[in-house]
Amino acid sequence: MADSVAVKPRDAVTEPARGGHRSTKRSRREARAAYLFLAPWFAGLLVITIGPIVASLYLSFTDYSLLEEAQWIGWDNYVRMFTEDPRFLNSLWVTTVYVVVSVPMQLAFALALALVLDRGLRGLSFYRSIFYLPSLLGGSVAIAILWRKVFGADGLVNAVLAVFGIQGTGWVAHPDYALGTLILLHVWTFGAPMIIFLAGLRQIPSSYYEAAAVDGAGPLRQFRSITLPLLTPIIFFNLVLELIKSFQSFTQSFIVSNGSGGPADSTLFYTLYLYLQGFRDYDMGYAAAMAWVLMLIIAGLTGVNFLASKYWVFYGDTK
Amino acid sequence: MSSGKRKWSAALLAAALLAVTAACGGGGDGGESAGGTVTLRFSYWGSDARQKMTEEAIAKFEAKNPTIKVEGEFSDFDSYYESLSTKVAASDAPDVIQLEIRALREYADRGTLADLSSSVNAADIDAKLLATGAIDGKQYAIPNGANAFSLMVNPALVESSGQKLPDDTTWTWDDYVDLASKITAGSDGKVTGTQLSWNPAYLEIYAAQKGESFYQGNQLAMSPQTIKEWWAIMQKLIETKGSPDAAKSAEVGATSVDQSLLGTNTGAMGMWWSNQLGAAASASGQNLELLRMPKLEGATTGGMFMQPAMFLAASSKSEHAAEAAKFIDFMINDPEAGEIILSDRGLPANAKVLAAVRDKLPEADQKTLAFLDEVRSELKDPPAAPPKGASAMEDILTRYSEEVMFGRMTPDDAAQKLIAEANASIAG
Numbered sequence: 095m096a097d098s099v100a101v102k103p104r105d106a107v108t109e110p111a112r113g114g115h116r117s118t119k120r121s122r123r124e125a126r127a128a129y130l131f132l133a134p135w136f137a138g139l140l141v142i143t144i145g146p147i148v149a150s151l152y153l154s155f156t157d158y159s160l161l162e163e164a165q166w167i168g169w170d171n172y173v174r175m176f177t178e179d180p181r182f183l184n185s186l187w188v189t190t191v192y193v194v195v196s197v198p199m200q201l202a203f204a205l206a207l208a209l210v211l212d213r214g215l216r217g218l219s220f221y222r223s224i225f226y227l228p229s230l231l232g233g234s235v236a237i238a239i240l241w242r243k244v245f246g247a248d249g250l251v252n253a254v255l256a257v258f259g260i261q262g263t264g265w266v267a268h269p270d271y272a273l274g275t276l277i278l279l280h281v282w283t284f285g286a287p288m289i290i291f292l293a294g295l296r297q298i299p300s301s302y303y304e305a306a307a308v309d310g311a312g313p314l315r316q317f318r319s320i321t322l323p324l325l326t327p328i329i330f331f332n333l334v335l336e337l338i339k340s341f342q343s344f345t346q347s348f349i350v351s352n353g354s355g356g357p358a359d360s361t362l363f364y365t366l367y368l369y370l371q372g373f374r375d376y377d378m379g380y381a382a383a384m385a386w387v388l389m390l391i392i393a394g395l396t397g398v399n400f401l402a403s404k405y406w407v408f409y410g411d412t413k
Numbered sequence: 414m415s416s417g418k419r420k421w422s423a424a425l426l427a428a429a430l431l432a433v434t435a436a437c438g439g440g441g442d443g444g445e446s447a448g449g450t451v452t453l454r455f456s457y458w459g460s461d462a463r464q465k466m467t468e469e470a471i472a473k474f475e476a477k478n479p480t481i482k483v484e485g486e487f488s489d490f491d492s493y494y495e496s497l498s499t500k501v502a503a504s505d506a507p508d509v510i511q512l513e514i515r516a517l518r519e520y521a522d523r524g525t526l527a528d529l530s531s532s533v534n535a536a537d538i539d540a541k542l543l544a545t546g547a548i549d550g551k552q553y554a555i556p557n558g559a560n561a562f563s564l565m566v567n568p569a570l571v572e573s574s575g576q577k578l579p580d581d582t583t584w585t586w587d588d589y590v591d592l593a594s595k596i597t598a599g600s601d602g603k604v605t606g607t608q609l610s611w612n613p614a615y616l617e618i619y620a621a622q623k624g625e626s627f628y629q630g631n632q633l634a635m636s637p638q639t640i641k642e643w644w645a646i647m648q649k650l651i652e653t654k655g656s657p658d659a660a661k662s663a664e665v666g667a668t669s670v671d672q673s674l675l676g677t678n679t680g681a682m683g684m685w686w687s688n689q690l691g692a693a694a695s696a697s698g699q700n701l702e703l704l705r706m707p708k709l710e711g712a713t714t715g716g717m718f719m720q721p722a723m724f725l726a727a728s729s730k731s732e733h734a735a736e737a738a739k740f741i742d743f744m745i746n747d748p749e750a751g752e753i754i755l756s757d758r759g760l761p762a763n764a765k766v767l768a769a770v771r772d773k774l775p776e777a778d779q780k781t782l783a784f785l786d787e788v789r790s791e792l793k794d795p796p797a798a799p800p801k802g803a804s805a806m807e808d809i810l811t812r813y814s815e816e817v818m819f820g821r822m823t824p825d826d827a828a829q830k831l832i833a834e835a836n837a838s839i840a841g
Contacts, residue, residue: 160502161523247661267664269819352667353491354808357660358815373495375805375838376519378502 154383159376171383182384184359185367192273192363193340196280201332204284208291209321222289229285237279238349242266245275266350269360276346276361287332294328295321326407334399341392344369364388449480451733453740456486456500457511458493463757470753474743481736483509501525506728508737512554513723514545515806517798520726521553527729528552532738534746537763539719545795546724556721557745558759560686561785561792562614563717564704565693570681574599581705586646589707593655596681606655607682608674609647609662609818611811614720615684615706619643621716621793622709631800633835637828644817644824651818659818666811671696687785688722688759691777701777703784705791718793719785722759760785802839809835 154171156164175182211221231237244250247264255262265271302320311319347355347363355362355370364384372381457467464487471483486507488496494516500506501520512520520526528551535543535555546554568578574596579588593606617627620635620643628634650656657665657674665674670689674680676696685693687703694701708715725744727737744750751766756778761767767782774782799806813831816822822830 159523160498161520161525242664246664247657263658264660264664267662267667268660269815269821354667354811356667356812356815357663358812358819358821370805370808373498374808375802376498 150382150385153379154386156379157377158379158382160372160378161376164379167379171380172387174380175383175387181359181362181367185355185362185364188273188355188360188362189341189343189364192277192280192343193337196277197333197336197340199277200281200284200336201287201329203281204286204288204332205291205325205329207284208288208295209317211288211292212295222292225288226285229283231283235345235349238346241275241279241346242350267357269358272351272357272360276343276350279346279350280340280343287336290332291325291328294325298324323408327409330399330403330407334396337395337399338392341388341395450482451480451736452482452484453509453733453736454484454486454507455509455511455740456488456493456497456507458488458490459757460489466754466757470744470750473749473753474740477743478736478739481739483740501728504730506730508728508731508733509740510726510728511723512726514721514798515804517546517554517724517726518548518801519804521548521551521798522801525729526553527727527731527734527737529555529727529738529741532735533742537746537765539762539764541794542719542721542762545721545798546726548798554724554726555741555745556724556762558688558722558756559719559762559785560688560722560759561717561719561788562612562618562684562706563687563784564682564684564706565675565690566682566702566704567675567678567680567697567699568702569699570600570604570678571596574604574681578702579704581707584705584707585710586707587710590646590649590653590655593650593682594653597654602654603679605657605674605680607650608665608680609650609656609814610684611666611807611814612684613806613810614686616640616643616810617796618706618716618718619646619709621714621718622712624713627796628799628803628839631839633832633839635832637825637832640828640831641824644814644827647814647818659815659820662818663815675701686722687781688756688778690781691756691775694777703781705788714793715788715791716793717788717791719795721762721795756781800839803835805838806835809838 153164155166155168157167157170158164207225211218211225215221228237245265246252247262247267249265251265252262263271265275298321302324303316306316306320342365343363344365347361347366348369351357351361351366353366353370355366365388368381368384368388371384372378455467455471457463459467464485467485467487471485475482497507497510506525510520510526530547530550530552533552533555535552538556539559542556542559543552546552546556564581566578571578571592576592576595576599579592589607596604596606613627616635620627620639623639623642625636625639626634647656651658651662656662665672670676670683670685670693673683673685673693673696675683676693678697678699683693684706690701690703705715706717725741727734727741731737744754746763746766748766748769751761751763751770752773754761755770756774760774760778760782761770771779771782809831813822813827813834817824817827
């Protein structure tokens with residue numbers, strides 16, 4: 095998980111060299127022991143991760159129902175996806191809207207709260223825990239069910255709206271709003287990026303602000319000229335992470351729409367459609383092909399992200 | 414002594430140990446153990462209550478057949494086919510498999526199931542019901558319970574809204590819509606007349622009243638006109654407030670019967686399978702009744718039908734075909750199993766078992782039974798199992814129905830697209 099990637103002070107990374115020349119033999123032996131201890135992990139990686147990945151690449155070129163042997167059909171699955179399957183394109187569209195809207199909103203929200211918490215509030219750790227809580231819960235089944243209740247026709251949201259005389263609709267089950275409720279659910283899980291932002295804010299030397307204040311810079315100017323540039327690596331890190339994570343969102347849509355992606359396919363996430371193809375419609379070959387397309391999309395996006403980062407991410411130590 | 418050597422030998426030992434356990438895992442399933450006993454694996458879905466009953470029935474079977482051991486593999490319905498298909502893919506199929514009609518041909522047409530014609534006695538099962546488990550003369554699955562899709566009503570709520578229960582032998586779709594909207598109006602909106610259903614069985618009944626069948630071979634056989642007229646009933650219900658609006662309907666439609674309008678006493682009617690009466694009644698806590706589905710004016714048939722609630726089947730790869738058949742035979746034909754399971758898997762399909770346990774059934778099921786006996790002579794033949802690839806039918810139907818109800822597609826357009834997509838799904 096991302097949360098453990100706290101930003102360490104830079105000098106802590108370089109460990110003081112211990113023994114110098116004396117121990118090449120010993121270090122070789124230590125390396126061997128290290129590999130030995132790593133071996134189970136490598137075996138697991140090979141058998142549980144890399145093996146299935148290779149197998150799924152093969153399966154993506156087959157017609158495979160799970161119940162019969164896979165039949166090689168070449169590029170058919172990939173061709174079908176882009177030429178004959180409007181639901182595939184729809185699921186791609188739904189997911190893209192979800193990612194493009196929810197990720198920036200979530201990061202902005204996380205940053206705003208991190209700035210507030212960075213003011214040195216009393217009971218900071220308490221607030222930090224409270225705000226972090228949704229991140230732990232957000233992807234869970236229980237919260238998705240809760241969401242269905244809160245945004246239902248007789249839910250909490252409509253009860254509040256009724257106080258103001260507004261007659262709400264069934265938000266989770268209306269094709270125009272259902273995706274919106276899922277986006278809100280995602281934004282609500284701002285805790286993880288918030289914690290990372292907080293750690294990032296703590297890294298910015300207070301002397302910069304003092305100097306800026308002496309020069310007469312107001313809070314807004316300080317934020318724009320000091321906080322934001324120095325925080326860009328953190329923003330970049332959060333952006334990459336959240337983009338990848340939200341493209342793979344599954345639980346929210348699966349639970350809120352009761353496994354259908356409904357109403358009228360308005361919450362049909364890419365991964366949900368993949369799951370339905372593989373496990374309900376007995377078309378595992380197609381599902382495997384979809385998984386590879388998703389991987390390429392995410393890899394492509396992350397690549398673009400890294401390329402673009404050259405133009406806006408500012409590392410203090412690069413010249 | 415170098416500690417390195419010791420480390421290596423420890424690693425070797427560990428690796429050897431792993432290899433040994435892996436080998437055990439691979440070879441251990443379904444084999445005969447030393448005592449000559451055979452172990453069968455029986456996979457089924459259901460509630461915790463069903464698991465308890467099933468375990469009890471299994472214990473009884475094992476007591477009668479000391480050389481056979483049965484291991485139940487149990488999961489909830491949502492993840493059932495996921496794990497079943499994975500097991501089949503891994504050449505690790507359970508010997509005895511519980512299936513429902515939608516999945517029957519997905520498995521049978523792919524050679525997963527064994528022909529039980531000669532190994533399981535099915536003499537006491539209604540021949541037409543039994544035929545739904547047969548494909549091309551091979552009996553791939555034996556029905557162990559029966560069901561009819563029908564209308565449930567809460568008489569107290571109908572009356573408190575100032576309305577009377579309809580005469581269900583003569584009522585039409587117009588009467589149904591009319592009654593529903595009057596219930597909503599008569600109760601000042603506290604009770605909604607009915608809730609919408611997109612169950613393919615409902616459309617199948619409606620199509621039958623128009624003289625059409627749902628499937629014909631590997632094709633959808635209904636005309637677009639039929640589907641449009643069917644949607645018109647639901648559109649009119651929404652319009653006249655006989656049902657909730659499209660959004661609330663979609664929301665309620667995604668919940669199970671115990672959270673339905675009828676189950677929460679906020680609706681007076683609804684359509685479900687007859688064996689769900691017990692669940693609906695216990696959620697509502699009030700008296701619920703079953704009614705015949707409304708008819709088209711001038712229709713010669715009501716279109717209602719019996720369908721197996723579920724089947725028992727055996728894997729074609731099972732090494733213990735005879736024992737598997739014996740277990741299926743016990744579950745379906747033995748009154749002792751019937752007494753334990755009662756109506757949990759639908760009303761027993763075996764007539765003798767049904768007669769033996771009749772008085773022991775819970776109240777709701779006795780009511781269901783009385784209802785089914787009453788309408789039995791009017792029912793059309795049980796439809797054959799839907800073709801392979803039709804698992805998605807309910808989703809397809811729901812999706813296009815919602816498009817129409819939300820006004821995002823015209824009924825014309827939606828009916829055409831529905832038929833095209835369903836046919837493609839069946840053919841693919």
